[in-house]
Structure formats: structure tokens, C-alpha cells
Amino acid sequence: xxxxxxxxxxxxxxxxxxxxxxxxxxxxxxxxxxxxxxxxxxxxxxxxxxxxxxxxxxxxxxxxxxxxxxxxxxxxxxxxxxxxxxxxxxxxxxxxxxxxxxxxxxxxxxxxxxxxxxxxxxxxxxxxxxxxxxxxxxxxxxxxxxxxxxxxxxxxxxxxxxxxxxxxxxxxxxxxxxxxxxxxxxxxxxxxxxxxxxxxxxxxxxxxxxxxxxxxxx
Amino acid sequence: xxxxxxxxxxxxxxxxxxxxxxxxxxxxxxxxxxxxxxxxxxxxxxxxxxxxxxxxxxxxxxxxxxxxxxxxxxxxxxxxxxxxxxxxxxxxxxxxxxxxxxxxxxxxxxxxxxxxxxxxxxxxxxxxxxxxxxxxxxxxxxxxxxxxxxxxxxxxxxxxxxxxxxxxxxxxxxxxxxxxxxxxxxxxxxxxxxxxxxxxxxxxxxxxxxxxxxxxxx
Numbered sequence: 460x461x462x463x464x465x466x467x468x469x470x471x472x473x474x475x476x477x478x479x480x481x482x483x484x485x486x487x488x489x490x491x492x493x494x495x496x497x498x499x500x501x502x503x504x505x506x507x508x509x510x511x512x513x514x515x516x517x518x519x520x521x522x523x524x525x526x527x528x529x530x531x532x533x534x535x536x537x538x539x540x541x542x543x544x545x546x547x548x549x550x551x552x553x554x555x556x557x558x559x560x561x562x563x564x565x566x567x568x569x570x571x572x573x574x575x576x577x578x579x580x581x582x583x584x585x586x587x588x589x590x591x592x593x594x595x596x597x598x599x600x601x602x603x604x605x606x607x608x609x610x611x612x613x614x615x616x617x618x619x620x621x622x623x624x625x626x627x628x629x630x631x632x633x634x635x636x637x638x639x640x641x642x643x644x645x646x647x648x649x650x651x652x653x654x655x656x657x658x659x660x661x662x663x664x665x666x667x668x669x670x671x672x673x674x675x676x677x
Numbered sequence: 678x679x680x681x682x683x684x685x686x687x688x689x690x691x692x693x694x695x696x697x698x699x700x701x702x703x704x705x706x707x708x709x710x711x712x713x714x715x716x717x718x719x720x721x722x723x724x725x726x727x728x729x730x731x732x733x734x735x736x737x738x739x740x741x742x743x744x745x746x747x748x749x750x751x752x753x754x755x756x757x758x759x760x761x762x763x764x765x766x767x768x769x770x771x772x773x774x775x776x777x778x779x780x781x782x783x784x785x786x787x788x789x790x791x792x793x794x795x796x797x798x799x800x801x802x803x804x805x806x807x808x809x810x811x812x813x814x815x816x817x818x819x820x821x822x823x824x825x826x827x828x829x830x831x832x833x834x835x836x837x838x839x840x841x842x843x844x845x846x847x848x849x850x851x852x853x854x855x856x857x858x859x860x861x862x863x864x865x866x867x868x869x870x871x872x873x874x875x876x877x878x879x880x881x882x883x884x885x886x887x888x889x890x891x892x893x894x895x
Contacts, residue, residue, distance in 0.1 A: 501805050503721050583801050587719050594862065597854075618886060622879035628858050629851040629883045636815075636850030637843070644812065661840035665847045668836060669887040 488514045498577035502584045540596045546571040557611035569654045572638040601627045617670045706732045716795035720802045758814045764789040775829035787872045790856040819845045835888045
């Protein structure tokens with residue numbers, strides 16, 4: 460997988476003002492609490508009170524940072540999107556071929572999914588709570604991905620007959636359902652799950668087959 | 678894609694009794710209304726009254742067929758699952774090679790998704806409303822799929838190095854995100870969308886690459 464590194468993050472107050480260092484730390488604590496509350500209860504059952512209680516922050520203070528439950532939900536979706544893309548790009552930093560980059564990107568994505576099960580629930584619920592945010596999530600991942608595939612095609616590293624945009628969506632689909640099946644559905648009580656090596660290698664064989672130019676297959 | 682044909686469907690009343698022909702027709706009308714109401718409003722906003730109003734059926738009659746909103750939601754999820762699998766297997770009936778079967782199965786899946794956008798919403802919401810139903814949806818598709826891949830490997834039609842179960846999940850992921858992006862997000866007002874031929878062919882190239890044994894690639 461591949462990511463776009465260009466998103467600048469300047470967290471703002473509810474009134475649209477830049478935050479102090481201390482303000483940023485408070486906002487981060489609220490987002491961390493929101494991640495747990497939304498993942499556990501879902502959007503409808505979650506409440507601002509639950510979030511502030513978990514964060515140990517007063518209800519009045521909440522409104523300095525976010526206008527509403529929907530506002531913190533959207534901020535969380537954007538924050539998780541930024542973090543999953545960074546988890547992927549961090550892993551990919553040393554890759555020299557496209558297939559190495561794919562291995563690293565998928566590994567980063569699966570690790571993040573294991574550690575942050577909220578990602579799936581928030582993305583899926585955002586389809587109804589905030590459709591624009593949901594599309595942004597996928598589009599931001601696809602854009603960087605598409606670019607990476609196009610560059611690899613130019614280098615002869617990827618089948619030149621593939622459409623980069625459609626292929627990016629297929630690879631995201633692979634990551635999404637494998638993560639759901641082998642990480643979200645298999646969470647040992649109180650532990651962070653890990654994708655079994657055999658499953659990871661099987662996924663990578665599918666990806667390698669799908670992308671490799673004819674003469675380089677396997 | 679591939680499906681399991683073995684699910685017997687014998688609709689029952691809320692009391693667990695077999696239905697008359699007329700009873701079956703009433704139950705079907707309720708499910709059709711539920712498909713629209715759940716797709717439009719989502720589980721939380723939907724109500725039994727909305728469903729019976731849309732079906733033109735009295736509220737008292739509803740309870741002869743379903744105990745609760747959750748019961749009709751689960752019945753709808755199971756019904757959509759059965760119908761999407763049949764849409765796929767109907768298309769696949771004449772296929773003689775694995776790749777022909779994949780083309781036909783994906784075509785059936787995309788056609789059904791275009792005509793029944795409720796499928797996605799119901800499956801995704803069932804993760805929280807009725808987790809067992811959601812897993813059943815995916816598992817029923819995967820089981821038949823896995824079997825088809827295993828048989829095709831034995832015939833030399835599919836890369837013998839692929840793990841059939843993991844591969845089935847990757848192919849489902851491809852179908853799911855392509856359907857979301859190109860069918861659910863692009864619904865012209867009041868029309869049933871159609872996957873552009875170019876997108877379909879691009880998806881099939883990914884699938885063909887992923888599955889083909891080395892010597893037969895392209």
C-alpha cells in the first residue's frame with residue numbers, strides 16, 4: 460500500500476483558533492477517549508459525557524475543542540486516517556521495489572488495524588454519520604496508492620496493463636476484508652491480535668501475482 | 678466468485694410454523710418493504726410502522742411473521758445473502774473455466790449490488806445489530822468460493838501456491854470495495870447504476886493475474 464504524505468495537520472479549537480501545546484494535548488486526550496467510546500458503543504450509543512468522563516476532562520472544556528458529538532466523530536475519523544497512512548508510510552520507508560513496498564504497506568496497515576480496531580467501526584459508521592468523511596478516508600489512501608502504482612508501472616515493476624485507480628481500490632479491498640476476518644474477528648480477550656504469518660504470506664502471494672509484470676511472475 | 682447452492686429456504690411464521698402460499702407472499706412483501714426502509718434510514722431510524730406502512734400491511738399482521746425489528750432485520754440479511762449468492766451462481770451456470778466462472782460471478786455480484794444497494798448497508802449494520810448474521814453472510818460466500826478455488830487448483834486452472842481460504846477473502850474484498858466505489862457512490866438519481874465496462878475489465882485483469890497459474894498468465 461502507499462500513502463500521500465502531504466496532509467498538514469494543524470489542530471484548531473472549536474472556534475477555529477490555533478491551539479497551544481497544552482491545548483493540543485487536551486484535544487489528543489479527547490480524541491483518544493473518543494476512539495475507545497465510539498469503538499465500544501458505536502456512534503448512536505456514544506455520548507459526549509462518556510467521552511469526557513473517560514478523558515477525565517470537564518464537559519465545558521470539551522466545547523472549547525469540538526462543537527458536537529458529530530464534530531469529534533469527524534475529527535477522529537480524519538485523525539485515524541492520517542495515522543493509518545503514516546503507519547503504512549513509516550513501514551515503507553526502506554522499500555526499494557514495488558513488491559517490497561506492498562509488503563511493508565500491508566504490514567503497517569494490519570499492525571495499525573490490530574492496535575486500533577476503532578478504525579473499521581468509525582470508517583463504516585461514517586458512511587451514515589458523515590458520508591463526506593468516509594469518502595475522504597478512502598480517497599486519501601487511494602490517491603497516494605494510485606501514484607505509487609503508476610510510478611512502478613513506469614519502472615517496469617508492475618503489469619503495465621493494470622488501471623492504477625481500479626487496482627488501488629482492489630488492493631484496499633483486500634486489506635479491508637483480510638483485516639476484518641483475521642484481526643477484528645479474532646481478538647483474544649485483552650490482547651492485540653497479530654495476523655498469522657501464513658495468512659500474511661498468502662495475501663502477499665495474491666498481491667504479487669496481481670501486480671507482477673508477466674515475465675517476472677513469482 | 679462462487680456460491681454454495683445448498684441452503685434450503687423454508688420461511689416460517691414468528692411462531693415457527695410453516696407458511697401457506699399466501700403467507701409466504703405477505704412475508705416477502707414485508708421483506709421488500711424492509712429492504713427499502715433499512716437502506717434509506719438505517720437500523721436505528723427504521724421502525725416497524727414504517728415497514729408495515731410501506732408494505733401496506735397492518736401492524737398486527739407484522740407480528741404473525743416477525744417478533745421484532747431485529748428479527749425482520751436478520752431475516753432480511755439472510756434473504757439478501759441468499760439472493761446475492763443465487764445472482765452469482767445463475768450467471769456462472771455456463772462457465773467452463775475458472776476465469777470464466779470468476780467473470781460471471783463478479784458480473785452477477787455487481788449487478789445485484791447495483792439493483793439492491795440495501796445489501797451493503799444491511800451487511801455493515803449487522804456487524805453491530807447482529808454480529809452472528811454478519812459473519813454468516815461472509816462465511817456462506819467464502820465457503821462455496823473456497824471450494825471452487827480448490828477444485829480449480831486440482832484442475833491446474835489456478836495457481837497451486839495460493840491458499841484457497843485466504844484467496845476467497847481477498848476476492849470478496851475486491852468485489853466489496855469496487856462495488857462501493859463504482860456502484861454505491863455513483864447512483865444517478867432514480868436509476869440503477871452500471872459498472873463501466875472499463876472498470877469491470879480492469880478488475881478482471883487483477884483477478885486473472887492473481888489466480889492464473891504461472892505458465893498461463895495472460
